[in-house]
Amino acid sequence: MNFGVYQALYIVSAGCFILALKWMSSPATSRRGVLSGELGMLLAIVATLLRHEVVNFEWIAAGLILGSAIGVPLAMLMPMTHVPQRTAISQACGALASALIGTAEYFRLKPHGFIMGALVLETLLGFLTFTASLMAFGKLQEVLSSRPITFKGQNIFNLGILGVAVVLGGSLVVHPENTLVFPVFVGLALLFGVLMIIPIGGADMPTVVALLNSYAGLSACAMGFALDNKLLIIAGALDGSSGFILSIIMCRAMNRSFTNVLFGGFGQLQTSAAGQEARPVRSASPEEAAAILGDARSVVIIPGYGMAVAQAQHKIRELHDLLVKRGVDVKFAIHPVAGRMPGHMNVLLAEADVPYDKLVEMEDINSEMAMTDVSLIVGANDIVNPAALNDKNSPIAGMPIIDAFKSRTIMVIKRGMSPGFAGIDNELYYMDKTLMLFGDAKTFVAGLVKELGSNHA
Amino acid sequence: MNYEFGFYVFMLAAFLGFELIRKVSPLLHTPLMSLTNAIASISVVGAILISGEKDASTLSRVLGFIAVVAATTNLVSGYLITDRMLKMFKKREPAKK
Numbered sequence: 001m002n003f004g005v006y007q008a009l010y011i012v013s014a015g016c017f018i019l020a021l022k023w024m025s026s027p028a029t030s031r032r033g034v035l036s037g038e039l040g041m042l043l044a045i046v047a048t049l050l051r052h053e054v055v056n057f058e059w060i061a062a063g064l065i066l067g068s069a070i071g072v073p074l075a076m077l078m079p080m081t082h083v084p085q086r087t088a089i090s091q092a093c094g095a096l097a098s099a100l101i102g103t104a105e106y107f108r109l110k111p112h113g114f115i116m117g118a119l120v121l122e123t124l125l126g127f128l129t130f131t132a133s134l135m136a137f138g139k140l141q142e143v144l145s146s147r148p149i150t151f152k153g154q155n156i157f158n159l160g161i162l163g164v165a166v167v168l169g170g171s172l173v174v175h176p177e178n179t180l181v182f183p184v185f186v187g188l189a190l191l192f193g194v195l196m197i198i199p200i201g202g203a204d205m206p207t208v209v210a211l212l213n214s215y216a217g218l219s220a221c222a223m224g225f226a227l228d229n230k231l232l233i234i235a236g237a238l239d240g241s242s243g244f245i246l247s248i249i250m251c252r253a254m255n256r257s258f259t260n261v262l263f264g265g266f267g268q269l270q271t272s273a274a275g276q277e278a279r280p281v282r283s284a285s286p287e288e289a290a291a292i293l294g295d296a297r298s299v300v301i302i303p304g305y306g307m308a309v310a311q312a313q314h315k316i317r318e319l320h321d322l323l324v325k326r327g328v329d330v331k332f333a334i335h336p337v338a339g340r341m342p343g344h345m346n347v348l349l350a351e352a353d354v355p356y357d358k359l360v361e362m363e364d365i366n367s368e369m370a371m372t373d374v375s376l377i378v379g380a381n382d383i384v385n386p387a388a389l390n391d392k393n394s395p396i397a398g399m400p401i402i403d404a405f406k407s408r409t410i411m412v413i414k415r416g417m418s419p420g421f422a423g424i425d426n427e428l429y430y431m432d433k434t435l436m437l438f439g440d441a442k443t444f445v446a447g448l449v450k451e452l453g454s455n456h457a
Numbered sequence: 458m459n460y461e462f463g464f465y466v467f468m469l470a471a472f473l474g475f476e477l478i479r480k481v482s483p484l485l486h487t488p489l490m491s492l493t494n495a496i497a498s499i500s501v502v503g504a505i506l507i508s509g510e511k512d513a514s515t516l517s518r519v520l521g522f523i524a525v526v527a528a529t530t531n532l533v534s535g536y537l538i539t540d541r542m543l544k545m546f547k548k549r550e551p552a553k554k
Contacts, residue, residue: 017496021477024489031543037492038536041499048502054509059522063508067529074530075537080545086538087491090531097528098500104507104520114460210490216497223503225463233463234470235499241474242493246486343486351545 009047010231016040017235021242027356044231080351081308083344085140088209091216092133098219099126103186105226110176115226120169122222124189129215131193136205136212139197148201158195165189206337207250214243250337281417284435286447289411292435293319294452296373296409298329300365302402303349305339306379306414310441313352316378319445320354322452332358333365333375333402335383362402372407379413379441385426395424410434413444488542495535501528 017040023033078086102123138144165188217239224232338345384404387394508521
């Protein structure tokens, strides 16, 4: 192997990716991290175009232009609340690319042994990640029902499909000339991707997206082995390991095991709880709620996905400013899995200019909850559900929660009494000290802001 | 056998990935996820190699072309949205009086 310009550029590019992840670890340097990642990718593309095997540029140019034409609006027009969906759909594109390259390589070379093994792994992971990411997108976007769908013997059936796909893949390694086997193998991989997501409820989707990210990385890595390209191996392995550890961090935050997420069928136990509907709750108007908030000494705001949907973060920041001006101690309690992505709430509140030091993580805020006058829950449900602590049979049993129930008064802004993403009823709403504030989060908070602003600042 | 070398590279990079990510604050998990998602679009390299081949078959050309489009979509949108998110983190302190 001779060492030329493109190999040198590949090495610099790999370094850029490593620096990108390193700089990503702190908000102060994170944008530099993105820049470094972009530079790495640019170098990788330029270096590849310089390779002497690459002679036909029209198709590549057309592809790059078309891809950018789709990618730019996808990034710029998506509202911030849709970040998880965007990640899922963009992941589907990446995985599809890697799977198609594997397919093209197979039909071109029909290689034996090690390279074929790498191609099988690449296409298997690529195609299953493709359909799985599309399904995850559908569930997050609520095009598909976010409820898990389970049937008897599902795990065995799914594993059976995967097993057959693996066996076919194995047979291709030995007899790559059986070109008819390949489409069947691809079909099974695509099918498994769909089946894999069907039993997973919407609440677990972020974990799954992180895991699929890891698969997409490993697929790129397998491509690196097939094409003998070290840059692909490095970038793929970085992506694979980071996606994996991220999904583990998220599982830990929900106190659920990995297998539980993948095979659990979160939320399917719910039908039994349908009996007791009309239990009394106390509700309050914006005027009443504003008066209580204005007189409180300490307020903890607990945001959830509802805040994201209603785009209420800016109004909440105004509320925060008004309360602070009155001398109220206001903090935000951030549950690690609030919203649909880890750190989802942080992004939205940062967008609304809420100061950093006001965002307190779950472990640190829980010791203060008993001394808090008002917990204001904005569109959060499962992450404050005491059933996680009290009810061993609850599907979310054992998940750490923010102890909102300990505070002196609880206010819940919610559109209606419908259960949350995990599909379970919440005891918290029926407590004597709980006030339900029914309405759209943004409109309601705007009402609170108006009240507090008008009766003297 | 060059594969042995490849496995060493894989192992070192995987460990490096673990170590780098463990230190990232939960605050940045969402941008991190979209950044690693963007890095996964490195498959664009393979896509270019396939579609740029001198005498590629029609099948290779078509698959390669779709792969270039898909990988570029992933790449462009991944980086742009990560940067858009991080821009929001940037401006918080000075804006607050």
